[in-house]
Amino acid sequence: MLRIISNLRLLNSFPENMHNCQPVRWRRKPMWLPTAKSKVFRVPPRPQISEEEDNELKRLNNNYRTAMNSIRRYLTNRYSVKLQAKADTEQLKKAFEEDLARCKAINDEWNAELEKVRNERIAKQLEEDIKFAENRKLELLKREEEMLAQAEEIVRKEKELVGTFITPEMLDEAIENAINNPVDYNFAIDLEGNKILGRETTPVEKAQVKQ
């Protein structure tokens, strides 16, 4: 319908019975408008091509492609300047071999250089690895020694303390001693940094107790 009306407008000739029609400027729906609500869920049917027709179409297409390729190749061979210059196969082969020999020489040179670098690198790496392993070994030994020394120190301290431990035999005496001599760990620090020992020590005694 849109098409009809715009075509009519182009013609600029309205028939008598279409005076009430509104001419439309564009016959297509603009891009920015969404799909019509009635068409949103429409699934267009797949084109049904029969097997015979399909085969025929394939055959025709194959023929067309083959012919086109053939023509293109013929024209390329016929008119290409490059190909004509190198038509001499003997010369081509010789040139190719020369080029290959040159490339090989360069490649060998590079390989030799790289081999030298690689050998140096590997030697250096090996040296570093050996050094690292030796260092680790030394560190491990050192740590073991330190641990042993620490353990020895603990044992030595404990051995010194063994004499002061309370055994079941001297328990009565120790208890008696403890009850008679209460210990007081509490202390206070005044503004001058003096340590005032004792829980019940009064500030008067402060002056006498110095750190």
Added chain:
Amino acid sequence: MITYELCLLYRIMPKAELASVVKRTANAIFEKGGIIRKLEHLGTRDMPHKTSIHGLVHHKASYFLIEFNAPPTCIDTLSDEYMRDVDIIRKRIYKKQEVKPFECTLHEDMLPPPYRKSVQELIAQAKKSEKPKFKYNTGLDYYPFQK
């Protein structure tokens, strides 16, 4: 070898009875194969709050400290045993912590606040989180126009 500290609060008793009760406590450790390193009396005084245990309310207690080594497996048993002792008001077993060496920084702490290192660190931290302020570059220390 773990050294434990056993803090004990005994009910108020005559000296002889107290001695026997402490002996009972100590013997429990010996029975478990433990060693007593130190036994101290921290005085008899008021508790911070009244404590009711074994059907009695106590306001005062004798404080004792026992340092000992014992197999860790028997600590629970010891704890349970002391809990059922009617002469013990409170008890707790701690692992003894080694005192780390430290330096006395009292003279630094006595300085006025702006000179203290900790305060200076705080100020630096606060300055770091300050947002950059727009500079007018007018050479004036005030904004010359109406804001």
